[in-house]
Amino acid sequence: MSAAAARPAPDPVAEGPAAHRAGFVAIVGLPGAGKSTLLNRLVGRRLAIVTGKPQTTRRRILGIARRPGVEIVLLDTPGVHRPKTRLGHAMMRAVGESLGGADVALAVVDAALPFSDASSGLLRRVARFPGPRVIGLNKADVASPRRISELAAIYRAREAGEVVVFSARTGAGIASGVRTGAGIASGEGVGGAAPLVEVLRRSLPFSPPLYEEGQITDLPEAFFASELVRERMLRNLRQEVPHAAAVRIEEYDDSRDLVRVEASVLLDRDSQRGIVIGRRGRMLKRIGTEARRALEKRLRRRVFLGLQVKVRRRWRDNPGILRDLGLDA
Template sequence: MTDETLTAPDPQDEQRCGYVALVGRPNVGKSTLMNRILGLKLSIVTAKPQTTRQRISGIKTTAEGQVVYVDTPGIHRAAGRALNRHMNRVARASLQDVDVVLFLVEAGRWTNEDDHVAQALERVGVPVLLVVNKIDRVSDKSGLLAWLKEHAREDRFEHVMLVSAKSGAGVDDLEDRVTELLPFSRPLYDEDQFTDRSERFLAAELVREQLTRRLHQELPYALTVEIEEFKRDKNLLRIGAIVWVERSSQKQIVIGKGGNVLKQVGSGARAALEQLFDEKIFLRLWVKVRRDWTDSEQALRELGFDDPAG
Protein backbone atom coordinates (compact mmCIF):
# COMPACT_ATOMS: atom_id res chain seq x y z
CA MET A 1 0.00 0.00 0.00
CA THR A 2 1.49 3.34 -1.04
CA ASP A 3 1.56 6.60 0.87
CA GLU A 4 -0.89 8.07 -1.70
CA THR A 5 -3.61 5.56 -0.80
CA LEU A 6 -3.11 6.23 2.91
CA THR A 7 -3.46 10.00 2.63
CA ALA A 8 -6.94 11.35 1.85
CA PRO A 9 -7.06 14.63 -0.12
CA ASP A 10 -7.75 17.74 1.94
CA PRO A 11 -11.03 19.37 0.76
CA GLN A 12 -9.50 22.80 1.46
CA ASP A 13 -6.98 22.20 -1.32
CA GLU A 14 -9.90 22.27 -3.78
CA GLN A 15 -11.25 25.60 -2.48
CA ARG A 16 -10.65 29.01 -3.96
CA CYS A 17 -9.78 32.10 -1.97
CA GLY A 18 -8.84 35.68 -2.79
CA TYR A 19 -9.47 39.40 -2.63
CA VAL A 20 -12.00 41.22 -4.79
CA ALA A 21 -12.06 45.04 -4.96
CA LEU A 22 -15.33 46.88 -5.60
CA VAL A 23 -14.54 50.17 -7.33
CA GLY A 24 -16.41 52.89 -9.20
CA ARG A 25 -17.47 56.49 -8.98
CA PRO A 26 -19.46 57.62 -5.94
CA ASN A 27 -23.02 56.38 -5.47
CA VAL A 28 -23.10 53.50 -7.97
CA GLY A 29 -24.06 50.91 -5.33
CA LYS A 30 -20.77 49.35 -4.21
CA SER A 31 -21.76 49.15 -0.54
CA THR A 32 -25.27 47.92 -1.36
CA LEU A 33 -23.80 45.16 -3.51
CA MET A 34 -21.38 44.02 -0.82
CA ASN A 35 -24.15 43.95 1.79
CA ARG A 36 -26.31 41.93 -0.62
CA ILE A 37 -23.53 39.40 -1.22
CA LEU A 38 -22.76 39.04 2.49
CA GLY A 39 -26.42 38.84 3.48
CA LEU A 40 -25.91 41.35 6.29
CA LYS A 41 -25.49 45.07 6.90
CA LEU A 42 -21.76 45.78 6.96
CA SER A 43 -21.08 48.87 4.84
CA ILE A 44 -23.31 51.84 5.58
CA VAL A 45 -25.61 53.00 2.79
CA THR A 46 -27.26 56.36 2.19
CA ALA A 47 -28.63 58.21 -0.83
CA LYS A 48 -25.77 60.72 -0.61
CA PRO A 49 -22.57 60.16 -2.63
CA GLN A 50 -19.20 59.67 -0.92
CA THR A 51 -20.79 57.96 2.08
CA THR A 52 -18.00 55.36 2.15
CA ARG A 53 -14.77 56.98 3.34
CA GLN A 54 -12.53 54.07 4.26
CA ARG A 55 -11.78 50.61 2.98
CA ILE A 56 -13.80 47.84 4.61
CA SER A 57 -13.56 44.14 3.82
CA GLY A 58 -16.49 41.74 3.92
CA ILE A 59 -15.64 38.04 4.15
CA LYS A 60 -17.90 35.36 2.67
CA THR A 61 -17.06 31.72 3.30
CA THR A 62 -18.88 28.91 1.47
CA ALA A 63 -18.21 25.28 0.55
CA GLU A 64 -16.52 26.54 -2.64
CA GLY A 65 -14.10 28.78 -0.80
CA GLN A 66 -13.66 32.22 0.73
CA VAL A 67 -14.04 35.59 -0.99
CA VAL A 68 -12.84 38.79 0.67
CA TYR A 69 -14.77 41.68 -0.89
CA VAL A 70 -13.10 45.07 -0.42
CA ASP A 71 -15.56 47.99 -0.44
CA THR A 72 -13.87 51.28 -1.33
CA PRO A 73 -14.70 55.00 -1.45
CA GLY A 74 -15.84 56.28 -4.82
CA ILE A 75 -13.02 57.43 -7.09
CA HIS A 76 -13.66 61.03 -8.13
CA ARG A 77 -11.83 63.83 -9.94
CA ALA A 78 -12.49 66.67 -7.50
CA ALA A 79 -10.09 66.07 -4.63
CA GLY A 80 -9.32 69.49 -3.20
CA ARG A 81 -9.69 68.85 0.53
CA ALA A 82 -7.59 66.42 2.57
CA LEU A 83 -10.58 64.12 3.14
CA ASN A 84 -11.25 63.84 -0.61
CA ARG A 85 -7.59 63.14 -1.31
CA HIS A 86 -7.63 60.50 1.42
CA MET A 87 -10.63 58.74 -0.14
CA ASN A 88 -8.98 58.67 -3.55
CA ARG A 89 -5.78 57.24 -2.06
CA VAL A 90 -7.73 54.54 -0.24
CA ALA A 91 -9.64 53.56 -3.38
CA ARG A 92 -6.53 53.38 -5.55
CA ALA A 93 -4.49 51.53 -2.91
CA SER A 94 -7.25 48.91 -2.73
CA LEU A 95 -6.46 47.92 -6.31
CA GLN A 96 -3.11 46.55 -5.19
CA ASP A 97 -2.74 42.92 -4.18
CA VAL A 98 -6.25 41.87 -5.23
CA ASP A 99 -7.17 38.98 -7.51
CA VAL A 100 -10.25 40.45 -9.21
CA VAL A 101 -11.71 43.93 -9.65
CA LEU A 102 -15.43 44.65 -9.93
CA PHE A 103 -15.95 47.96 -11.74
CA LEU A 104 -19.47 49.14 -10.93
CA VAL A 105 -21.38 51.50 -13.19
CA GLU A 106 -25.01 52.54 -13.35
CA ALA A 107 -27.10 50.93 -16.09
CA GLY A 108 -27.68 53.33 -18.98
CA ARG A 109 -25.48 56.08 -17.52
CA TRP A 110 -21.79 56.50 -18.28
CA THR A 111 -20.19 59.71 -16.98
CA ASN A 112 -16.80 61.41 -17.16
CA GLU A 113 -16.20 60.04 -13.68
CA ASP A 114 -16.72 56.50 -15.04
CA ASP A 115 -14.16 57.24 -17.75
CA HIS A 116 -11.77 58.44 -15.06
CA VAL A 117 -12.14 55.15 -13.15
CA ALA A 118 -11.87 53.06 -16.33
CA GLN A 119 -8.59 54.75 -17.21
CA ALA A 120 -7.21 54.00 -13.74
CA LEU A 121 -8.13 50.33 -14.22
CA GLU A 122 -6.22 50.01 -17.49
CA ARG A 123 -3.03 49.57 -15.47
CA VAL A 124 -4.45 46.84 -13.23
CA GLY A 125 -2.91 43.45 -13.93
CA VAL A 126 -5.86 41.30 -12.80
CA PRO A 127 -9.24 40.47 -14.36
CA VAL A 128 -11.68 43.41 -14.35
CA LEU A 129 -15.40 42.65 -14.48
CA LEU A 130 -17.74 45.41 -15.58
CA VAL A 131 -20.72 45.18 -13.23
CA VAL A 132 -23.71 47.09 -14.60
CA ASN A 133 -25.84 47.84 -11.54
CA LYS A 134 -29.40 49.13 -11.09
CA ILE A 135 -30.79 47.21 -14.08
CA ASP A 136 -34.14 47.15 -12.27
CA ARG A 137 -34.48 50.85 -13.12
CA VAL A 138 -34.11 50.32 -16.88
CA SER A 139 -37.34 49.81 -18.80
CA ASP A 140 -35.87 50.19 -22.30
CA LYS A 141 -33.94 46.95 -22.74
CA SER A 142 -33.08 47.66 -26.39
CA GLY A 143 -31.58 50.97 -25.35
CA LEU A 144 -29.54 49.18 -22.69
CA LEU A 145 -28.13 46.80 -25.31
CA ALA A 146 -27.03 49.73 -27.47
CA TRP A 147 -25.47 51.40 -24.44
CA LEU A 148 -23.59 48.19 -23.58
CA LYS A 149 -22.32 47.87 -27.14
CA GLU A 150 -20.84 51.36 -26.88
CA HIS A 151 -19.18 51.08 -23.46
CA ALA A 152 -18.61 47.40 -22.62
CA ARG A 153 -15.80 46.66 -25.06
CA GLU A 154 -14.44 43.11 -24.92
CA ASP A 155 -10.84 44.31 -24.97
CA ARG A 156 -11.44 46.31 -21.82
CA PHE A 157 -13.19 43.86 -19.48
CA GLU A 158 -12.98 40.15 -18.67
CA HIS A 159 -16.77 39.84 -18.39
CA VAL A 160 -19.84 42.08 -18.28
CA MET A 161 -22.38 41.25 -15.59
CA LEU A 162 -25.85 42.78 -15.24
CA VAL A 163 -27.11 43.02 -11.66
CA SER A 164 -29.45 44.79 -9.30
CA ALA A 165 -27.79 45.06 -5.91
CA LYS A 166 -31.09 46.25 -4.48
CA SER A 167 -33.23 43.30 -5.63
CA GLY A 168 -30.48 40.69 -5.90
CA ALA A 169 -31.04 40.00 -9.60
CA GLY A 170 -27.90 38.61 -11.23
CA VAL A 171 -25.88 38.65 -8.00
CA ASP A 172 -25.62 34.84 -7.71
CA ASP A 173 -24.23 34.64 -11.25
CA LEU A 174 -21.75 37.39 -10.41
CA GLU A 175 -20.54 35.50 -7.34
CA ASP A 176 -20.09 32.32 -9.37
CA ARG A 177 -18.03 34.18 -11.96
CA VAL A 178 -15.88 35.80 -9.28
CA THR A 179 -15.16 32.46 -7.60
CA GLU A 180 -14.06 30.94 -10.91
CA LEU A 181 -11.43 33.65 -11.29
CA LEU A 182 -9.87 33.23 -7.84
CA PRO A 183 -6.78 31.07 -7.22
CA PHE A 184 -6.93 27.77 -5.38
CA SER A 185 -5.99 28.54 -1.80
CA ARG A 186 -6.84 27.75 1.78
CA PRO A 187 -9.08 30.29 3.61
CA LEU A 188 -7.40 33.40 4.97
CA TYR A 189 -9.89 33.96 7.80
CA ASP A 190 -11.90 31.88 10.23
CA GLU A 191 -15.18 30.58 8.88
CA ASP A 192 -17.31 32.70 11.24
CA GLN A 193 -15.43 35.99 10.60
CA PHE A 194 -17.34 38.40 8.35
CA THR A 195 -15.08 41.49 8.34
CA ASP A 196 -11.54 42.64 9.06
CA ARG A 197 -12.79 45.73 10.88
CA SER A 198 -13.13 46.18 14.64
CA GLU A 199 -16.42 46.48 16.48
CA ARG A 200 -15.51 50.09 17.34
CA PHE A 201 -15.16 50.93 13.64
CA LEU A 202 -18.52 49.35 12.81
CA ALA A 203 -20.20 51.21 15.67
CA ALA A 204 -18.83 54.56 14.49
CA GLU A 205 -20.01 53.88 10.94
CA LEU A 206 -23.56 53.04 12.02
CA VAL A 207 -23.80 56.25 14.03
CA ARG A 208 -22.49 58.22 11.03
CA GLU A 209 -25.02 56.54 8.77
CA GLN A 210 -27.89 57.84 10.92
CA LEU A 211 -26.40 61.33 10.95
CA THR A 212 -26.03 61.31 7.16
CA ARG A 213 -29.62 60.22 6.65
CA ARG A 214 -31.09 62.83 8.96
CA LEU A 215 -29.08 65.92 8.05
CA HIS A 216 -29.27 68.18 5.02
CA GLN A 217 -27.19 67.84 1.87
CA GLU A 218 -23.87 69.43 2.81
CA LEU A 219 -23.43 68.89 6.55
CA PRO A 220 -22.70 65.11 6.49
CA TYR A 221 -19.40 65.77 4.73
CA ALA A 222 -18.28 68.03 7.59
CA LEU A 223 -18.78 65.46 10.34
CA THR A 224 -17.19 62.24 11.52
CA VAL A 225 -17.69 59.93 14.49
CA GLU A 226 -15.12 58.77 17.04
CA ILE A 227 -15.84 56.01 19.57
CA GLU A 228 -14.64 57.07 23.00
CA GLU A 229 -16.15 54.25 25.07
CA PHE A 230 -16.83 50.64 24.09
CA LYS A 231 -17.32 48.44 27.12
CA ARG A 232 -19.38 45.36 27.90
CA ASP A 233 -20.97 45.44 31.36
CA LYS A 234 -22.85 42.26 32.24
CA ASN A 235 -25.69 42.08 29.69
CA LEU A 236 -25.16 45.59 28.32
CA LEU A 237 -22.79 47.04 25.72
CA ARG A 238 -21.97 50.67 26.59
CA ILE A 239 -20.93 52.84 23.65
CA GLY A 240 -19.92 56.49 23.89
CA ALA A 241 -19.43 58.35 20.62
CA ILE A 242 -18.21 61.85 19.77
CA VAL A 243 -19.64 63.54 16.68
CA TRP A 244 -16.99 65.91 15.36
CA VAL A 245 -18.00 68.90 13.22
CA GLU A 246 -16.07 71.87 11.83
CA ARG A 247 -18.16 74.84 13.02
CA SER A 248 -20.17 75.84 16.10
CA SER A 249 -23.15 76.49 13.82
CA GLN A 250 -22.93 72.89 12.60
CA LYS A 251 -22.95 71.68 16.20
CA GLN A 252 -26.31 73.34 16.79
CA ILE A 253 -27.76 71.74 13.63
CA VAL A 254 -26.62 68.26 14.69
CA ILE A 255 -28.08 68.68 18.17
CA GLY A 256 -31.31 70.22 16.90
CA LYS A 257 -33.95 72.19 18.76
CA GLY A 258 -34.26 70.73 22.24
CA GLY A 259 -31.84 67.99 21.21
CA ASN A 260 -34.44 66.40 18.92
CA VAL A 261 -32.08 65.63 16.00
CA LEU A 262 -29.46 63.99 18.19
CA LYS A 263 -32.18 61.98 19.95
CA GLN A 264 -33.44 60.68 16.58
CA VAL A 265 -29.90 59.82 15.52
CA GLY A 266 -29.27 58.01 18.78
CA SER A 267 -32.51 56.02 18.55
CA GLY A 268 -31.83 54.91 14.97
CA ALA A 269 -28.18 54.09 15.66
CA ARG A 270 -29.00 52.11 18.78
CA ALA A 271 -31.48 49.95 16.85
CA ALA A 272 -28.92 49.31 14.10
CA LEU A 273 -26.21 48.50 16.64
CA GLU A 274 -28.44 46.05 18.51
CA GLN A 275 -29.24 44.29 15.25
CA LEU A 276 -25.56 44.02 14.27
CA PHE A 277 -24.15 43.00 17.66
CA ASP A 278 -27.24 41.08 18.82
CA GLU A 279 -27.09 42.53 22.32
CA LYS A 280 -28.57 45.35 24.40
CA ILE A 281 -26.93 48.72 23.70
CA PHE A 282 -26.60 51.82 25.86
CA LEU A 283 -25.51 54.64 23.53
CA ARG A 284 -24.37 58.15 24.48
CA LEU A 285 -23.57 60.85 21.92
CA TRP A 286 -21.68 64.13 22.27
CA VAL A 287 -21.12 66.79 19.61
CA LYS A 288 -17.80 68.66 19.56
CA VAL A 289 -16.08 71.12 17.23
CA ARG A 290 -12.71 70.58 15.54
CA ARG A 291 -12.20 73.34 13.04
CA ASP A 292 -11.48 72.37 9.44
CA TRP A 293 -10.73 68.75 10.27
CA THR A 294 -11.66 67.66 6.71
CA ASP A 295 -8.71 69.65 5.32
CA SER A 296 -6.07 68.51 7.79
CA GLU A 297 -4.00 65.38 7.20
CA GLN A 298 -2.99 65.39 10.86
CA ALA A 299 -6.59 65.60 12.04
CA LEU A 300 -7.57 62.72 9.77
CA ARG A 301 -4.86 60.52 11.28
CA GLU A 302 -5.82 61.47 14.82
CA LEU A 303 -9.48 60.74 14.10
CA GLY A 304 -8.65 57.21 12.97
CA PHE A 305 -8.58 57.51 9.18
CA ASP A 306 -6.29 54.83 7.77
CA ASP A 307 -3.24 55.88 5.82
CA PRO A 308 -3.20 53.55 2.77
CA ALA A 309 0.47 54.29 2.27
CA GLY A 310 1.29 53.13 5.77
Protein backbone atom coordinates (compact mmCIF):
# COMPACT_ATOMS: atom_id res chain seq x y z
CA MET A 1 0.00 0.00 0.00
CA SER A 2 1.48 3.32 -1.02
CA ALA A 3 2.00 6.01 1.58
CA ALA A 4 0.48 9.44 1.19
CA ALA A 5 3.91 11.01 1.14
CA ALA A 6 4.88 9.13 -2.02
CA ARG A 7 2.45 11.12 -4.17
CA PRO A 8 2.62 14.71 -5.34
CA ALA A 9 0.45 17.29 -3.59
CA PRO A 10 -2.79 18.25 -5.36
CA ASP A 11 -2.19 20.91 -7.95
CA PRO A 12 -5.19 23.26 -8.13
CA VAL A 13 -4.24 24.40 -11.64
CA ALA A 14 -4.37 20.84 -12.93
CA GLU A 15 -7.77 20.30 -11.36
CA GLY A 16 -10.59 19.92 -13.80
CA PRO A 17 -13.08 17.32 -14.87
CA ALA A 18 -10.27 15.30 -16.44
CA ALA A 19 -8.15 15.15 -13.30
CA HIS A 20 -8.77 11.74 -11.75
CA ARG A 21 -8.17 11.17 -8.07
CA ALA A 22 -7.52 7.94 -6.20
CA GLY A 23 -6.22 6.87 -2.84
CA PHE A 24 -6.72 5.16 0.48
CA VAL A 25 -9.15 6.29 3.16
CA ALA A 26 -8.79 4.65 6.59
CA ILE A 27 -12.15 4.46 8.37
CA VAL A 28 -11.47 4.49 12.11
CA GLY A 29 -13.64 4.95 15.17
CA LEU A 30 -14.99 3.50 18.40
CA PRO A 31 -16.78 0.12 18.32
CA GLY A 32 -20.30 0.35 16.93
CA ALA A 33 -19.90 3.83 15.40
CA GLY A 34 -21.06 2.53 12.01
CA LYS A 35 -17.75 2.13 10.15
CA SER A 36 -18.70 -1.12 8.44
CA THR A 37 -22.18 0.14 7.58
CA LEU A 38 -20.48 3.11 5.90
CA LEU A 39 -18.04 0.88 4.00
CA ASN A 40 -20.93 -1.19 2.64
CA ARG A 41 -22.90 1.92 1.77
CA LEU A 42 -20.00 3.50 -0.15
CA VAL A 43 -19.00 0.33 -1.99
CA GLY A 44 -22.62 -0.58 -2.66
CA ARG A 45 -22.07 -4.18 -1.55
CA ARG A 46 -22.20 -5.97 1.80
CA LEU A 47 -18.49 -6.50 2.29
CA ALA A 48 -18.31 -6.14 6.07
CA ILE A 49 -20.67 -7.76 8.52
CA VAL A 50 -22.72 -5.43 10.70
CA THR A 51 -24.28 -6.29 14.04
CA GLY A 52 -25.47 -4.37 17.06
CA LYS A 53 -22.54 -5.77 19.07
CA PRO A 54 -19.28 -3.91 19.55
CA GLN A 55 -16.06 -5.33 18.08
CA THR A 56 -17.79 -6.98 15.19
CA THR A 57 -14.97 -6.19 12.76
CA ARG A 58 -11.73 -7.99 13.58
CA ARG A 59 -9.45 -7.11 10.71
CA ARG A 60 -8.90 -4.55 8.00
CA ILE A 61 -11.46 -4.87 5.21
CA LEU A 62 -10.63 -3.17 1.93
CA GLY A 63 -13.48 -1.98 -0.26
CA ILE A 64 -13.36 0.11 -3.43
CA ALA A 65 -15.92 2.83 -4.14
CA ARG A 66 -15.96 4.45 -7.58
CA ARG A 67 -17.62 7.71 -8.50
CA PRO A 68 -17.04 9.86 -11.58
CA GLY A 69 -13.43 11.05 -11.45
CA VAL A 70 -12.48 9.26 -8.27
CA GLU A 71 -11.57 5.85 -6.90
CA ILE A 72 -11.90 5.74 -3.11
CA VAL A 73 -10.13 2.75 -1.58
CA LEU A 74 -11.68 2.36 1.84
CA LEU A 75 -10.09 0.52 4.72
CA ASP A 76 -12.66 -0.49 7.33
CA THR A 77 -10.99 -1.24 10.64
CA PRO A 78 -11.85 -2.78 14.03
CA GLY A 79 -13.34 -0.43 16.62
CA VAL A 80 -10.71 1.25 18.81
CA HIS A 81 -10.65 -0.25 22.31
CA ARG A 82 -8.17 -1.20 25.01
CA PRO A 83 -7.02 -4.70 24.00
CA LYS A 84 -7.01 -7.53 26.54
CA THR A 85 -5.97 -10.41 24.31
CA ARG A 86 -3.50 -11.05 21.54
CA LEU A 87 -6.45 -10.84 19.15
CA GLY A 88 -7.32 -7.41 20.55
CA HIS A 89 -3.73 -6.26 20.03
CA ALA A 90 -3.78 -7.55 16.44
CA MET A 91 -7.04 -5.65 15.89
CA MET A 92 -5.49 -2.43 17.15
CA ARG A 93 -2.44 -3.05 14.99
CA ALA A 94 -4.80 -3.25 12.00
CA VAL A 95 -6.05 0.23 12.89
CA GLY A 96 -2.50 1.62 13.12
CA GLU A 97 -1.37 -0.04 9.89
CA SER A 98 -4.45 1.16 8.00
CA LEU A 99 -3.83 4.73 9.13
CA GLY A 100 -0.14 4.31 8.29
CA GLY A 101 -0.91 3.48 4.66
CA ALA A 102 -3.77 5.91 4.13
CA ASP A 103 -4.00 9.23 2.28
CA VAL A 104 -7.01 10.37 4.30
CA ALA A 105 -8.20 9.52 7.83
CA LEU A 106 -11.97 9.34 8.25
CA ALA A 107 -13.01 9.12 11.89
CA VAL A 108 -16.58 7.86 12.20
CA VAL A 109 -18.42 9.05 15.30
CA ASP A 110 -21.80 7.86 16.64
CA ALA A 111 -23.53 11.25 16.80
CA ALA A 112 -26.27 9.87 19.02
CA LEU A 113 -23.77 9.55 21.87
CA PRO A 114 -22.18 12.34 23.94
CA PHE A 115 -18.47 13.16 23.61
CA SER A 116 -16.60 10.87 26.04
CA ASP A 117 -13.11 9.99 27.26
CA ALA A 118 -13.06 7.32 24.59
CA SER A 119 -13.88 9.96 21.95
CA SER A 120 -11.00 12.03 23.28
CA GLY A 121 -8.65 9.06 22.98
CA LEU A 122 -9.73 8.46 19.40
CA LEU A 123 -9.27 12.10 18.60
CA ARG A 124 -5.70 12.09 19.94
CA ARG A 125 -4.94 9.16 17.69
CA VAL A 126 -6.46 10.80 14.63
CA ALA A 127 -4.69 14.09 15.40
CA ARG A 128 -1.35 12.37 14.76
CA PHE A 129 -2.41 11.52 11.20
CA PRO A 130 -0.28 13.64 8.84
CA GLY A 131 -2.73 13.91 5.92
CA PRO A 132 -6.26 15.30 5.55
CA ARG A 133 -8.62 14.31 8.39
CA VAL A 134 -12.38 14.05 8.15
CA ILE A 135 -14.72 13.69 11.13
CA GLY A 136 -17.87 11.85 10.12
CA LEU A 137 -20.80 12.41 12.46
CA ASN A 138 -22.84 9.32 11.68
CA LYS A 139 -26.37 8.17 12.61
CA ALA A 140 -27.85 11.56 11.74
CA ASP A 141 -31.15 9.71 11.21
CA VAL A 142 -31.46 9.11 14.94
CA ALA A 143 -29.17 11.70 16.60
CA SER A 144 -30.83 14.90 17.81
CA PRO A 145 -29.92 18.08 15.90
CA ARG A 146 -28.81 19.56 19.22
CA ARG A 147 -26.38 16.72 19.89
CA ILE A 148 -25.06 16.95 16.34
CA SER A 149 -24.31 20.67 16.62
CA GLU A 150 -22.77 20.15 20.04
CA LEU A 151 -20.42 17.46 18.70
CA ALA A 152 -19.65 19.43 15.54
CA ALA A 153 -18.63 22.39 17.74
CA ILE A 154 -16.34 20.20 19.87
CA TYR A 155 -14.57 18.66 16.88
CA ARG A 156 -14.25 22.00 15.13
CA ALA A 157 -12.85 23.68 18.26
CA ARG A 158 -10.19 20.97 18.46
CA GLU A 159 -9.40 21.35 14.77
CA ALA A 160 -9.88 17.62 14.46
CA GLY A 161 -10.71 17.69 10.77
CA GLU A 162 -13.45 18.67 8.37
CA VAL A 163 -16.79 17.78 9.95
CA VAL A 164 -19.37 15.99 7.80
CA VAL A 165 -22.80 14.86 9.02
CA PHE A 166 -24.47 11.80 7.48
CA SER A 167 -26.35 8.58 8.03
CA ALA A 168 -24.62 5.45 6.79
CA ARG A 169 -27.91 3.62 7.27
CA THR A 170 -30.13 5.85 5.11
CA GLY A 171 -27.44 7.28 2.83
CA ALA A 172 -28.32 10.88 3.72
CA GLY A 173 -25.33 13.22 3.52
CA ILE A 174 -23.15 10.64 1.75
CA ALA A 175 -23.34 11.16 -1.99
CA SER A 176 -24.91 13.64 -4.33
CA GLY A 177 -28.20 13.19 -6.03
CA VAL A 178 -30.06 11.04 -3.50
CA ARG A 179 -32.85 12.51 -1.45
CA THR A 180 -33.86 10.59 1.63
CA GLY A 181 -36.58 10.86 4.20
CA ALA A 182 -34.13 11.59 6.99
CA GLY A 183 -34.47 15.35 6.68
CA ILE A 184 -31.12 15.76 4.96
CA ALA A 185 -30.79 16.07 1.25
CA SER A 186 -27.71 14.00 0.58
CA GLY A 187 -26.83 16.06 -2.49
CA GLU A 188 -26.10 18.95 -0.19
CA GLY A 189 -24.74 17.35 2.92
CA VAL A 190 -26.05 19.02 6.04
CA GLY A 191 -26.73 22.73 6.22
CA GLY A 192 -25.53 23.14 2.64
CA ALA A 193 -22.20 21.43 3.44
CA ALA A 194 -20.62 19.08 0.91
CA PRO A 195 -21.63 15.41 1.13
CA LEU A 196 -19.08 12.89 2.37
CA VAL A 197 -18.10 11.54 -1.05
CA GLU A 198 -17.28 15.04 -2.27
CA VAL A 199 -15.19 15.80 0.82
CA LEU A 200 -13.27 12.54 0.37
CA ARG A 201 -12.81 13.16 -3.34
CA ARG A 202 -11.19 16.52 -2.90
CA SER A 203 -9.01 15.22 -0.04
CA LEU A 204 -7.48 12.50 -2.22
CA PRO A 205 -4.43 12.99 -4.44
CA PHE A 206 -4.50 13.16 -8.21
CA SER A 207 -3.83 9.67 -9.46
CA PRO A 208 -5.06 7.23 -12.07
CA PRO A 209 -7.13 4.33 -10.66
CA LEU A 210 -5.09 1.98 -8.47
CA TYR A 211 -7.24 -1.12 -8.96
CA GLU A 212 -8.70 -2.90 -11.94
CA GLU A 213 -12.18 -1.86 -12.91
CA GLY A 214 -14.76 -4.15 -11.38
CA GLN A 215 -12.59 -5.16 -8.42
CA ILE A 216 -14.24 -4.18 -5.14
CA THR A 217 -12.04 -5.88 -2.53
CA ASP A 218 -8.78 -7.78 -2.09
CA LEU A 219 -10.23 -10.47 0.17
CA PRO A 220 -11.08 -13.99 -0.99
CA GLU A 221 -14.65 -15.40 -1.03
CA ALA A 222 -13.75 -17.84 1.76
CA PHE A 223 -13.27 -14.87 4.09
CA PHE A 224 -16.79 -13.64 3.39
CA ALA A 225 -18.16 -17.14 4.01
CA SER A 226 -16.50 -17.22 7.44
CA GLU A 227 -17.78 -13.75 8.25
CA LEU A 228 -21.36 -14.65 7.35
CA VAL A 229 -21.22 -17.55 9.80
CA ARG A 230 -19.80 -15.26 12.46
CA GLU A 231 -22.50 -12.68 11.78
CA ARG A 232 -25.22 -15.28 12.30
CA MET A 233 -23.54 -16.24 15.60
CA LEU A 234 -23.29 -12.64 16.75
CA ARG A 235 -26.95 -12.12 15.97
CA ASN A 236 -28.26 -15.33 17.53
CA LEU A 237 -26.12 -15.65 20.64
CA ARG A 238 -25.60 -13.55 23.73
CA GLN A 239 -22.71 -11.12 24.03
CA GLU A 240 -19.88 -13.23 25.51
CA VAL A 241 -20.22 -16.33 23.39
CA PRO A 242 -19.82 -14.88 19.90
CA HIS A 243 -16.93 -12.75 21.10
CA ALA A 244 -15.21 -15.93 22.19
CA ALA A 245 -15.86 -17.53 18.80
CA ALA A 246 -14.04 -17.57 15.50
CA VAL A 247 -14.86 -19.26 12.24
CA ARG A 248 -12.15 -21.09 10.32
CA ILE A 249 -12.78 -22.25 6.78
CA GLU A 250 -11.41 -25.77 6.37
CA GLU A 251 -12.51 -26.27 2.79
CA TYR A 252 -13.90 -23.95 0.13
CA ASP A 253 -14.64 -25.50 -3.24
CA ASP A 254 -16.53 -23.52 -5.85
CA SER A 255 -15.34 -25.54 -8.82
CA ARG A 256 -18.70 -27.36 -9.18
CA ASP A 257 -22.31 -26.19 -9.39
CA LEU A 258 -22.78 -26.64 -5.67
CA VAL A 259 -20.32 -24.50 -3.70
CA ARG A 260 -18.96 -26.61 -0.85
CA VAL A 261 -17.85 -24.96 2.37
CA GLU A 262 -16.61 -26.78 5.48
CA ALA A 263 -16.06 -24.52 8.47
CA SER A 264 -15.10 -24.91 12.11
CA VAL A 265 -16.48 -22.73 14.85
CA LEU A 266 -13.69 -22.29 17.38
CA LEU A 267 -14.71 -21.62 20.97
CA ASP A 268 -12.77 -20.59 24.02
CA ARG A 269 -14.30 -22.89 26.63
CA ASP A 270 -16.15 -26.22 26.91
CA SER A 271 -19.11 -24.50 28.54
CA GLN A 272 -19.76 -22.55 25.34
CA ARG A 273 -20.15 -25.66 23.24
CA GLY A 274 -23.65 -26.45 24.53
CA ILE A 275 -24.80 -22.87 23.98
CA VAL A 276 -23.65 -22.80 20.38
CA ILE A 277 -25.02 -26.24 19.57
CA GLY A 278 -28.25 -25.67 21.51
CA ARG A 279 -30.93 -28.13 22.53
CA ARG A 280 -31.01 -31.02 20.07
CA GLY A 281 -28.57 -29.06 17.92
CA ARG A 282 -31.17 -26.42 17.12
CA MET A 283 -28.96 -23.35 17.55
CA LEU A 284 -26.13 -24.62 15.38
CA LYS A 285 -28.68 -25.66 12.78
CA ARG A 286 -30.22 -22.21 12.80
CA ILE A 287 -26.82 -20.50 12.50
CA GLY A 288 -25.87 -22.86 9.66
CA THR A 289 -29.13 -22.41 7.76
CA GLU A 290 -29.11 -18.62 8.05
CA ALA A 291 -25.45 -18.41 7.03
CA ARG A 292 -25.98 -20.75 4.08
CA ARG A 293 -28.91 -18.68 2.84
CA ALA A 294 -26.90 -15.48 3.15
CA LEU A 295 -24.03 -17.09 1.28
CA GLU A 296 -26.32 -18.34 -1.48
CA LYS A 297 -27.71 -14.86 -1.87
CA ARG A 298 -24.24 -13.43 -2.04
CA LEU A 299 -22.90 -15.93 -4.56
CA ARG A 300 -26.19 -16.44 -6.39
CA ARG A 301 -25.38 -20.15 -6.30
CA ARG A 302 -26.41 -23.14 -4.25
CA VAL A 303 -24.18 -23.80 -1.26
CA PHE A 304 -23.47 -26.71 1.01
CA LEU A 305 -22.25 -25.46 4.39
CA GLY A 306 -20.87 -27.91 6.95
CA LEU A 307 -20.27 -26.58 10.47
CA GLN A 308 -18.27 -28.21 13.23
CA VAL A 309 -17.81 -26.89 16.75
CA LYS A 310 -14.34 -27.17 18.29
CA VAL A 311 -13.03 -25.95 21.61
CA ARG A 312 -9.60 -24.32 21.37
CA ARG A 313 -8.91 -22.96 24.81
CA ARG A 314 -7.64 -19.38 24.84
CA TRP A 315 -7.44 -19.27 21.05
CA ARG A 316 -7.50 -15.47 21.23
CA ASP A 317 -4.02 -15.64 22.71
CA ASN A 318 -2.76 -18.38 20.41
CA PRO A 319 -0.52 -16.96 17.66
CA GLY A 320 -0.80 -20.08 15.47
CA ILE A 321 -4.59 -20.05 15.44
CA LEU A 322 -4.71 -16.28 14.94
CA ARG A 323 -2.38 -16.65 11.98
CA ASP A 324 -4.60 -19.41 10.52
CA LEU A 325 -7.56 -17.08 10.85
CA GLY A 326 -5.68 -14.28 9.10
CA LEU A 327 -5.93 -12.20 12.25
CA ASP A 328 -2.29 -11.98 13.27
CA ALA A 329 0.06 -11.75 10.32
